[in-house]
Amino acid sequence: MKMRLAAILSFIMMVCLILPVSAVNYDVDLIEVTPTGDLSPGERVTVRCLITLTSVGDETFPSAHSLEAYTDLDNLSWDYTILVNDVGLPISDGKRYLRIIGWNLAYPTSSEVQVEYLLEGDAPSVTATATKTIFRLRQLDSNDVLVSSGETLVEREVINPADIQANIENTEKKLDALRKTLDERYAAGVPTEAAEEQYDLAETQLVKAKTASYSQVQSYLTAAENYLNEAEELLDEAWAQTEIDQAQARIDDVDDEITYWTVNRSMSSDSRVVAIRTQLDNAQTLLTLAKDKQSSKEYNQARIQAQNAEDKAHVAYNASLALRDEVGEGFALPAIGGLFNYVLIGGVIVVVAIIGIIFYRRHTRWDELG
Helix, strand or coil, X not given: CXXXXXXXXXXHHHHHHXXXXXXXXXXXXXXXXXXXXCECCXXXXXXXXXXXXXXXXXXXXXXXXXXXXXXXXXXXXXXXXXXXXXXXXXXXXXXXXXXEEHHHCCCECCCCEEXXXXXXXXXXXXXXXXXXEEEEEEEECCCCCEEEEEEEEEEEEECCHHHHHHHHHHHHHHHHHHHHHHHHHHHCCCCXXXXXXXXXXXXXXXXXXXXXXXXXXXXXXXXXXXXXXXXHHHHHHHHHHHHHHHHHHHHHHHHHHHHHHHHHCCCCCCHHHHHHHXXXXXXXXXXXXXXXXXXXXXXHHHHHHHHHHHHHHHXXXXXXXXXXXXXXXXXXXXXXXXXXXXXXXXXXXXXXXXXXXXXXXXXXXXXXXX
């Protein structure tokens, strides 16, 4: 038991000794890349990086470790300076890999040690748009293994000119397709104003992309894509809302028909009217579902449910019209108001009374004449 405990304690002590050495020993104070954004092949790039070494034990940097810088840039040149208390001499190098061994970085912890990198080079040629390493800095241990969190990486997209032209043409096709759809929806009565605004913004971004530098063109195309997506969503929303409004209008027509049969004709219990009401209820249920889908931005489903609701309501409306033809309009008091109905009824009673009196007097007169 004592031997096992001793072994565990020894292992813990070894881990404690190893961990500080295996962690990164520099902080990045500054890293600048010019130009910003995507690059075109052959474009000149400048990188400036400043790091401060952090102490380990009695040294500013582990003497058995190293700092390795790397770049994918062509026609490159490095200028690096080891600054000890802000003093140092620049050293030039032209290799793709630049390594500084730990012995050159290990100073007493009483000193402040910084390393400044200045890199210049050309963006490499590419046969297809690709991500390239512009600047990479690694701290490697004595076995050339990357220490924990010991990498600083700057990458950029290098644009292939043929890909740019293809992207522009693809965006143009999407604009043309949306233009056609907008015209079709407008002709069908769909309000397209909001979508048209986004379309115009997308078109403006595409025009800018055609004359922009490689570092800017993709940002313009991305903006155009975003505006196109927004335009399509707004158009789908407006189309679905139009279908909902049309279904609501037809349902309102059927509701008026139900009022006619139940109030004006007193046929609420008629099986034919009951069937029309059932169809109306089905249509209203579908319309409610369409509105729910619209609220959750499921515009395609909202449109489909609204169309189904309108179809149901249309069948009910036609059934009501057919029933009108079958039973005729008949007699019904005009739906002008309760007072008018009472006046009309009173008038009818008065007329009937007058006619009765006339007939009574004539009959009495005939009796008197014998």
